[in-house]
Amino acid sequence: MTTLTTPTRDLDQLAADHARDGFVLVKGLLSKEEAADYRARSHELIERLNRNDDPTWASAADVAMGQATSLRHVHDAQFYDAAFGRLLLDPRFTDVAGAVLGTPNVQLHHTKLFIKPPENGSPFPLHQDHPFFPHKYHRVGAAIFHFDDAPDEKGCVRVIPGSHTSGPREHSAEGSFHLTDVPFSDAVPQPAEAGDVLFFSYLTVHGSGINTSDEARTTWLIQYRDPADPPLTDQHSGSLGQGMILAGIDPTNRNPQ
Template identity: 55%
Template sequence: MTSNGLSEAQREFYQHNGYVHVRGLIDAGEAAAYRAELHALAERQGDNDATWSSVKDSDTHILHCHDVHFRSAAFTRLLVDPRVTGIAQSIVGPNVELHHNKMFIKPPERGSPFPMHQDYPYFPHARHSMIAAIIHFDDAPEEKGCLRVYPGSHRLGPIEAIGDDHHAPEDRFPIERATPIPAKAGDAIFMSYLLVHGSGVNVSDEPRTTLLIQMRDPEDEPLNDRHTSRGQGMMLAGIDPRHQAFGFAWEEQAA
C-alpha cells in the first residue's frame, strides 16, 4: 500500500473490474460540510436541469453545475486533496491533470436516472487514461439511484454509442442487470471512462449529492477538443512533462 493510494488488492480489483469502491475516503463530518456547500451553490445558481435526452420524457429532474471550484474554494482544496490524488495516481500514474468536475444533486422522489453509457464518446483519448472519481456527500442506497456498473466492461474498449447522449445499447446493457454500488456519505468510486455505468431514479425522500472529478494523464492525447472546460489542464498531482514554451494566455487565445 502506498500512502494515500490503493492497496495492491484494490489495484488488482480495479484492473479486472474497471472500478474500485473506496469506503470512507473522507469522513462523515467532511462529507456533510461539502454537501452543505453544494446545496448552497445550487441555491445561488438556481434551477438547472441535466436530464439526458433519452430519458427526458420520464418527468424526472437533476441539478448540475460544472467546474464547481470556480464557485467555492472548498472544492479547489478537495481537487488536490492527497486522499483523492493519491488514488488517482495509483491508477493513472504519477502525473494527474484535471479534465473537468461536476456536481449532481438528484432531488427526492424523481431524481433523474443516467442511462448506461461509457464516458469515452464524450471526450475520447488515445491511451484511455481518463478516470472519474465520484465522491458521495450523502448516503446513496439503491432507492436513491446509486451508481450501477457492468464490471469488466472497460476491457471491451469503446462500444457502440447511441443518440445525442451516447448511451449504450439497452439490449446489451440493461440497467436492471447492472451491478448496483450502494455508497455511504464519504465513499468514493473511481472508474475508467470505458466502464459501462449509469444509475437509476432517486425514488427516496432525500436528495443524492455527489461530485464527479474527471482526470487524465497530461500526456494522453485528446482525440477531439469538444469537451473543454474552465480549469482544464490544471495539475492535480505531479507535473506536465511535455516541453511547452511559456506564453501569456491572452496571446495564446489571440493566436
C-alpha cells in the same frame, strides 16, 4: 470487487482491482463530518447560482419508463467555492487517482456537481464516458464523491464489472450518447455511504437509477487523466481549469487543452 477503508489503504491492491473490474469503491475517503460539510456547500452553491437548466438526458425516459424526472447541477464548483479546489488537490484523492491510472501524474479534465432531487431524481442510462472526450491511450478516469448516503433507492451508480476490457463501444447519438445493447438490469448497483468515493475508467459501462427516496442524493464528479494521454477531439475543452496538474508534473510541457 474490493473496498478499502482509510487509513489502511493498499494502493497496489486497489490498482489491481481497478484494472480487473474497471472500478473500485473506496470507503471513508472523507469523514462523515467532511461529507456533511460538502453536502451543505453543494446545496448552498446551487441555490446561490440559481440556475434552471436541467441536464437530464432525453434518453433517461427509457430508464424512468416515462416518469417525469429532474436533475440539478453545476460545472466547475471549484471556481465558486475554494473548498472544492482544496479537495481536487487532496492526496487522499490524488494518491488513488494516480494508482488506478498507473502514474504519479494526475491532470484535471473537468468536474460536475449533481443533486438528484427526492422522489423523482433523474437516472442516467448506461454509457461509457469515452464518446464525450476520447483520448489516445484511454488513461482517463472518474471519481464520484458521495456527500450523503446513496443506497439503491436514491439512484446509486450502477456498473458492468469488467466492461472496460472491451474498449470503446458504439453508442446511440439520439437523446445523448448511451448504449442500446446492454440491459439496464445487468448493471450492478454500487450503494455508497457519505464519504465514499467510486473510482472508475472512462471505458467502464455505468449509469444510475431514479432517486425514489424522500432525500436528495448529492455527488461531485471529478474527471481526471494522465497528462501524457492526448485528447483526440476538442470536446469538453471549455471546462474551467482543464489541464490543471493535481499531482506530479506534466511531462509533455504542452499547453493545457
